[in-house]
Amino acid sequence: MTSKASNNNSGNNTWDSKTQTFHGGQEHFFIDNFVEDFSVTTNYLGTPKKALEAARIAMGQIHHYPAANQEPAKSRLAEFLWPKNFAEHHGRLLMGNGASELIDLVVRKALDQARERGIKNPTWKGGPWNVQYQEYQRSAATNGFKILDPSSKERADMICIVNPCNPTGDYLPIEEIKGWLEQNVAPKGTVMVDESMQLWHSADFRADSLINQHEFMLSMLERDQVSVHVMHSWTKIWSCTGLRVGSVICPTAQHCEALKKIQVPWSVNGPALKFVEAVVKDDEYLNKTWENTSRLRAHLISELEKIKGFKQQGWVCHGEPFLSWVWLDVRSDEVATKAVDLARAAGVPVRSGKPGYGCNTFVRIAVREEHQAAILISAWASL
Incomplete structure (x- = not known):
């Protein structure tokens, strides 16, 4: 039996190459x-079967709006991220329709802040890898950032690093990535660190993650007015890419509220919320x-x-x-x-x-x- 896509270059005909980045x-x-x-x-x-069944059951409730505050799914996700002190950090967490929605929210907010400071052409830099997941750069370019090469020594108004890097597989342990962030972001700049694939690290993944580096995030904010955001796409670790679930951890609850103001309501649908509520319990x-x-x-x-x-x-x-x-x-x-x-x-x-x-x-x-x-x-x- 042959492939219907034998003459198709990696499914490119599913994408509008003029307006979208290939995935x-x-x-x-x-x-x-x-x-x-x-x-x-x-x-x-x-x-995961139990979470999939929870989403299926939730389909029977699609004649109702999903919870605008994303609860109780957001609280259950917070408990997963911070098992010992989730209540302390709950206000810094926001869920979205995949990480892509949240990436765009942070980029738009960073652009507004840069222009409020009089920066007409703010800069963006990824890296330090030669390539990484393209949505960060796509959103930055679309919103008017000047794209710097990853090898550039210039501090950028916005930096984004995927760690571990998809696709290259490169990885910076926690102390190394903190050093890289400090060396590459401009004062009053914005940082996004994508840790979507860091979940595979081990059962002790939190110990080598920015999840548990709130003091570092606050020090960056207080010293240089740099806001650090940690991104997660939950669709890879839990194999639910068609459901679209992501989250962002902001440096403070106030930063989270600022993103929520520009986020469209009900961006996370009911089945997705029920899926998350169930899947975080599946040890x-x-x-x-x-x-x-x-x-x-x-x-x-x-x-x-x-x-x-x-x-x-x-x-x-x-x-x-x-x-x-x-x-x-x-x-x-x-x-x-x-x-x-x-x-x-x-x-x-x-x-x-x-x-x-x-x-x-x-x-x-x-x-x-x-x-x-x-x-x-x-x-x-x-x-």
Whole structure:
């Protein structure tokens, strides 16, 4: 059986290239022999069953508006983030329709603040990676920020870092990222740190996260009037990308209220709120995630290393051992294109590094179970 998307470059026809930034996860619409999606970095376990059932039940209430204050889902999420003192930080938390909505809110607020200070052309910088999730830069550019190269030594009015970096797999431990933020943001500037993939770190993920660095956030605010925001897209760790759930942790409750003023009401729908309310209680799901993801990732790499082209062409696997994907450099634009086509034809699409990222010799491969990975490895036997 062949793929309906055999001549389609990574599902690009689902995007308006003039107005939107390419994102993976669209090809299943076009593959008639679809088996598994290796193009998205979602949890290999799939959607948690209890939370999915809670969302299904909530569909029976869609004739009612969802809670405008996002409760009790927001309180349950706060308890998940800060198990010991969630009440202290609850006011700094805001949920949104995926992280993308919240990214745009913070960017718009940062632009207003920069122009209030008389800065006509505020600057934005990502990094320090050569590429990262593109929504931050897209929103900044759309709202009029001047985009600086990640290698620039200039302090920017707004800096955004994805840590761990999707797609490259780079990661800065907590003390290193704090140092990078201090060295790269301009006084009175705005910071966004995306920790969506940091949840895979371990059961002790909070210890190496900005979640528990409120004193640092306050010191940045008091010393340099820099506001630090921590972003989470919850759709990867809990494999619910179609539901659209994100959150932002602001430096203070006042910052959170300022975002809420420009957020459209009811941006998080009822089934999504019920999903979150249930999923944060699913300890078994997260424990399985932490127990098995690193093992499955190591297995995937060991199988990749058996492919003839791996040694002959010097392929390189990038990324931290705990991550839910492998960023693979096959050292050739032609080989990367062939790898993407072969995977798609076998019903197991991977993410090309070319559209969106401009990394023509790279492909991103999600961590999946051994029997699913075997299909991909078999498809690549001729590489």
